[in-house]
Amino acid sequence: MDVRLRDVAERAAVSVxxxxxxxxxxxxxxxxxxSRVQQVIEELGYRPNLSARHLRQGRTGIIAFAVPDLNVPYFSELASSVIAEAKQRSVTVLIEDTxxxxxxxxxxxxxxxxxxxxGVILSPLALRRADLAGAGRVPLVLLGERxxxxxxxxxxxxxxxxxxxATAHLLELGRxxxxxxxxxxxxTGRQRVIGYRExxxxxxxxxxxxxxxxTGEFTRATGAEVMRRLLELPEPPDAVFCFNDLLALGAQRVLLASGRRIPEDVAIAGxxxxxxxxxxxxxxxxxAPDKTQIARLAVTLLLDRIETAEPGRQPVLAQAGHELVIRESTSADRTKE
Amino acid sequence: MDVRLRDVAERAAVSVxxxxxxxxxxxxxxxxxxSRVQQVIEELGYRPNLSARHLRQGRTGIIAFAVPDLNVPYFSELASSVIAEAKQRSVTVLIEDTxxxxxxxxxxxxxxxxxxxxGVILSPLALRRADLAGAGRVPLVLLGERxxxxxxxxxxxxxxxxxxxATAHLLELGRxxxxxxxxxxxxTGRQRVIGYRExxxxxxxxxxxxxxxxTGEFTRATGAEVMRRLLELPEPPDAVFCFNDLLALGAQRVLLASGRRIPEDVAIAGxxxxxxxxxxxxxxxxxAPDKTQIARLAVTLLLDRIETAEPGRQPVLAQAGHELVIRESTSADRTKE
DNA sequence: AGTACTCGTTACAACGTTGTACTGAATTCA
DNA sequence: TGAATTCAGTACAACGTTGTAACGAGTACT
Structure with a gap:
């Protein structure tokens, strides 16, 4: 059986x-x-029973991180960051795959x-605003959707x-x-289209x-399929901006298979x-969204929300940084004209 | 506050x-x-407090799945399978990144x-046999290491x-x-070398x-680096069998960058x-290891072990299936000679 | 009619922890 | 020296749940 406070107390001749x-x-x-107690704790290998602790104080020290699909690398990378960040605050993360x-x-x-x-950190995909109406039972931080x-x-x-x-970068290549x-x-897609148009x-x-x-799902398969359609246009693109890297990798595969050179014939950004x-x-x-910062902000906001349970508190919006990382799919390019 | 058994009991005029x-x-x-109680439960939205339940009966209904790196796709894919399998048995999975x-x-x-x-399902990377000596505190299922x-x-x-x-397949291409x-x-590596030699x-x-x-770590970077070294041999390989797909993808990248054709010049299997x-x-x-089956076996063994706590029980070895999936990196090949 | 059994329900205790209120001793202050 | 204050440690209760034992009311058997 597990060692309890009581066992330690008896051995150290103090109260529980x-x-x-x-x-x-x-x-x-x-x-x-x-120090005496400390020593007995180590001797017996005492570890607190989290369930009992929770029962007593109403906290588990567990937060959930819910993602649409753990196999999407972006989410598994983000999950790693959240886990690391939570560990620093001695909180455990439960990954939930919606x-x-x-x-x-x-x-x-x-x-x-x-x-x-x-509490929950939720990266929603299909969630609508109305679904949040009844919320508030559990502290909640949403990722990604303004x-x-x-x-x-x-x-x-x-x-x-x-x-x-990203679009400006492609334009500056002469595309x-x-x-x-x-x-x-x-x-999210709508926001990015605005930036693209700007x-x-x-x-x-x-x-x-x-x-x-x-577009359909944000997968390699979709990227490939849409790219194929784009290549059939009377005037095909000379650059492609994909709203996630998986789409870009799918598109890239089709371009290479069709004999086009990247970035000489078509530049790609993800x-x-x-x-x-x-x-x-x-x-x-x-x-590159700053995943570490996103994780840190999300965990911080959530723990804040958990600690101060006052219900009147206004929702907070936190913005994390991002960076355009230029690699071969656009850089080896000789600007045309 | 949360609804308790007591609240339901009072409303339904029965005992807790x-x-x-x-x-x-x-x-x-x-x-x-x-049916009367059932109705009150729904009315009030009662949900059992798992911590209290656990405290009472010594079970949480949570198992951990510990992997070396959640960002390694193989592990995130396996994690998804384990989560799905556990959900079917109404068990929650806690992902742990070691x-x-x-x-x-x-x-x-x-x-x-x-x-x-x-209990724990552990996919070890650096674990030695000796580290398991003191084990037995928690039901444990290991993945992958015979x-x-x-x-x-x-x-x-x-x-x-x-x-x-896999090796036979490459040999049959005439390599x-x-x-x-x-x-x-x-x-794991040693086992595969045996098969290769056979x-x-x-x-x-x-x-x-x-x-x-x-070889070092099982990453794309290692795959790339080792491939570069292989290409410098006086008599470079005409096929490469990589012990995981990431190594293969790294190697593939180097081969393509060096102007070689896959599979015409060098065939690759992962x-x-x-x-x-x-x-x-x-x-x-x-x-392709059968990840679904691996997950099912692991969860089954673990739950078995949790339920029958008799300590004398012999360890069980379960073997899951696998399949050689032939794709372009070896198949478009015209057998030489 | 009296005993034994079954059925649905209940009271109580306990799981391991921690907050509150308390105690007794040592220390400080007037 | 007596009163107030600080300090270290303790006893008790409670968190929400469920296993055990017990209960009274029927029902079945003799």
Whole structure:
């Protein structure tokens, strides 16, 4: 069986509470008592029972991180950052895979998952604003969607600026027909389209709707399929800006298979800076959100929200940084004209 | 505050225990009482407090899945499978990232992580046999290393056969100089080398130690670096068998950058069947362990072990299936000679 | 009619922890 | 020297749940 406070107390000839005080570093303990107890703790290998502690104080020290798909590298990388950040604050992270399912996301936002979590960081995919209506049962931080501003704390990056910078980079290579893959109904996509248009406008390049085809899921397969369609246009693109790296890798594969050179014939930029992109051939230019900072902000906001339970508190918006990382898929280019 | 059994009991005018019996589906409840209580439960939105339940019965319904690095696609894919499998058994999975650190792995094997987990599925990287000596505090299932057979339940695949099949496939393409990347001191690597040698012997091809260079971590970077060294050999390889897909993708990148064609000049096979390999250019031939089956076996063994706490029970070895998946990196080949 | 059994329900205690209120001793102050 | 204050440590209760034992009311058997 497990060692309990009581076992330690008996062996050290003190009360249970004194041992508890030592464990929790309460100041009301004499130095020699403390060291004696400390020693017995190590001898017996005592570890506090978290369930009992939770039962007593209403906290588990566990937060959930819910993502649409753990196999999407961006999310697994983000999960690693969140876990690392939480560990620093001695909090445990439970990874939850929603499958991008709206109901699952909604359930999590309402705190319907296990009752043993103190709060949730949720990266929504299908969630609608209305699904947050009944929320508030559990402290919640949302990632990535500016749309929910008034409903909950959230952490975003400046998608408009990021997309603008990436597009500007492609324009500065002399490209005129810059396609976009990933411009779908999601708020994130919409933001990035705005940045894309802004950059085009600033360079006096007209926006061609043909270059912004409808997209499905953000997978390599979609990227490949959409790229194939783009290549069939009477006037195909000379650059592609994909709204995530997976789309870009899929598109890249089609371009290479079709015999085109990257970046000479078509330049490619992605979004997310996943590890795969760094090792692709050619390596992928991409917008790199500061995942470490996102994780830190999300955990900080969540713990704040957990600690101060006052319900009236206004939702907070935190913005993390990003950076355009230029790699072979755009850089080896000789500017034309 | 949260709804408690007591609240439900008061509203339904029964005792707390009766509500508990309804919640737990105990048969000793009259049908009309049951439905009345059921209704109040839904009305109030009661959810059991897992910590209290655990405190009472010594189980949390949480198992941990510890991997060396969640960003390695093989592990994140496996994690998804484990989570899915556990969900079916209404068990929650806590993902633990050991960083491949021997101490962290050892700590987990001894059950030193949070005291709130019922058991651990551990995919070890640096763990030594001796580290398992003090184990047994927590039910444990190991993945992948046949080495620990007598110390703990474990799930493996037939690495020898898998490596033999992959090597045979390369040999049947007419390749004679088949390099191996990933033949390091780890038990898994050793097993695969055995299969590799068996296949060579069966085809009467001599094994050249130069074609089995020392390897470091199983990353794209290592794959790339080792491939570069292999290309500098006086007689470079005409095929490469990498012991994981990341190594293969790194090697592939170097080959393409050096102007060689895959598979015409050099054929490549990997191991793990991660998603990246399916979308690489060219797509990667690989050994696909049956991840779903691995997850199912691991969860089953672990729950078994948790339920029957008798300490005398012998460790179980379970073997999951695998399959050689042939893709472009070896198949478009015209057999030479 | 009395005993034995079954059934549905209940009261109580306990899981391991910690906050509150308390105690007794040592120390400080007037 | 007596009163107030500080300090170290303790006893008790409670968090929400469930296993055990016990209960009274029927029902079945003799």
């Amino acid at each position: 509470k004194t041992v508890s005080n030592v464990v929790n570093g309460s100041p009301r303990v004499a130095p020699d008592t403390r 499958g991008g399912d709206r109901e699952a996301e909604s359930a999590i936002a309402q705190g319907l998952s296990s009752s043993l979590i103190d 749309d929910y501003a008034k409903a909950s704390d959230h952490v975003v990056i400046d998608n408009v600026a990021a997309a603008r910078e 005129k027909r810059i396609a976009v893959i990933g411009a779908d109904r999601q708020e 950059a085009l406008a600033a360079h006096g390049v007209p926006a061609d709707p043909e270059l912004m085809p409808v 979004f997310d800076d996943i590890e795969d992109g760094r090792y692709a051939t050619p390596s992928l230019t991409t917008v | 225990k009766t509500v508990s019996n309804v919640v737990n589906g105990s048969p000793r409840v009259a049908p009309d009482t049951r 960083g491949g650190d021997r101490e962290a792995e050892s700590a987990i094997a001894q059950g030193l992580s949070s005291s709130l987990i019922d 080495d620990y057979a007598k110390a703990s339940d474990h799930v493996v695949i037939d690495n020898v056969a898998a490596a033999r099949e 004679k100089r088949i390099a191996v990347i990933g033949a390091d001191r780890q038990e 296949a060579l012997a069966a085809h009467g091809v001599p094994a050249d130690p130069e074609l089995m260079p020392v 191991f793990d069947d991660i998603e990246d390999g399916r979308y690489a250019t060219p797509s990667l031939t690989t050994v």
